Amino acid sequence: GESVGLHLPTLSVQEGDNSIINCAYSNSASDYFIWYKQESGKGPQFIIDIRSNMDKRQGQRVTVLLNKTVKHLSLQIAATQPGDSAVYFCAEMFTGTTDSWGKFQFGAGTQVVVTP
Amino acid sequence: DAGVTQSPTHLIKTRGQQVTLRCSPKSGHDTVSWYQQALGQGPQFIFQYYEEEERQRGNFPDRFSGHQFPNYSSELNVNALLLGDSALYLCASSLGQRTYEQYFGPGTRLTVT
Numbered sequence: 001g002e003s004v005g006l007h008l009p010t011l012s013v014q015e016g017d018n019s020i021i022n023c024a025y026s027n028s029a030s031d032y033f034i035w036y037k038q039e040s041g042k043g044p045q046f047i048i049d050i051r052s053n054m055d056k057r058q059g060q061r062v063t064v065l066l067n068k069t070v071k072h073l074s075l076q077i078a079a080t081q082p083g084d085s086a087v088y089f090c091a092e093m094f095t096g097t098t099d100s101w102g103k104f105q106f107g108a109g110t111q112v113v114v115t116p
Numbered sequence: 117d118a119g120v121t122q123s124p125t126h127l128i129k130t131r132g133q134q135v136t137l138r139c140s141p142k143s144g145h146d147t148v149s150w151y152q153q154a155l156g157q158g159p160q161f162i163f164q165y166y167e168e169e170e171r172q173r174g175n176f177p178d179r180f181s182g183h184q185f186p187n188y189s190s191e192l193n194v195n196a197l198l199l200g201d202s203a204l205y206l207c208a209s210s211l212g213q214r215t216y217e218q219y220f221g222p223g224t225r226l227t228v229t
Contacts, residue, residue, distance in 0.1 A: 032216060043120070043206050043220030044159065089158050093216075102149060102172045104218075106158030 010111045013084075019077040021110050023090035028071060030092035034104070035064060035075045039086045047075070047088075077112075085114045118143055120209050120221035128227045129197050137192040137224045141209030148190040149218060150182060151206040159206055165190050166212075194226075202228045 013019045025033070031052035036044035048059045050066050050073075057064050063076040073090050087109040094100040121140045129135050141148050147166045151159035161174035165184035184190045188209075194201055204225050208218035 041222065043222050046217055049216060102164040103161050103174060105161070108158050
């Protein structure tokens with residue numbers, strides 16, 4: 001079936017550098033996307049979201065880019081810090097029908113390791 | 117303000133047994149969703165409860181069932197456990213069925229031997 005996937009399973013980043021985490025999605029009907037951060041022993045934590053009527057959204061040190069043409073999503077983290085070390089997931093959802101609401105589909109995740 | 121809580125933290129069961137996991141949503145939230153997260157994988161949606169009814173369901177067999185109580189807390193029940201049911205079970209709460217932002221609990225680690 002259709003699924004959300006990530007290109008890089010592990011990303012090693014030097015402290016202070018910018019990180020870019022990529023995600024490919026195959027369900028062209030998906031119209032809402034979220035990035036989550038999951039630290040060891042914890043549940044996923046909401047980072048930022050974006051709707052399909054946007055191509056860019058910025059938060060504090062994070063930016064999400066959406067390219068619907070190639071069904072690609074990315075998360076950029078500026079000035080990566082040791083506390084950013086975690087697994088990052090993208091998740092998609094189609095909000096257009098009652099049956100699909102709440103059914104987030106997650107990718108496998110990318111492990112980000114921040115080195116000093 | 118209490119976040120999402122889950123119990124127990126860890127659980128070991130034998131194949132064929134039944135298990136019940138519990139979740140208390142974030143204060144003020146009325147919707148609870150359950151996810152299964154296998155090791156090294158992303159969470160997989162099991163089902164969502166709102167107004168004490170199952171509203172949405174993912175691709176999980178009937179062995180997986182749930183319940184939501186009037187205080188919005190929820191239980192996940194798994195019958196006839198299989199080795200493949202070993203995973204981290206996550207509960208997420210939100211306000212209203214049609215809201216986007218979900219808050220996750222720390223999960224219950226279930227090991228089936």
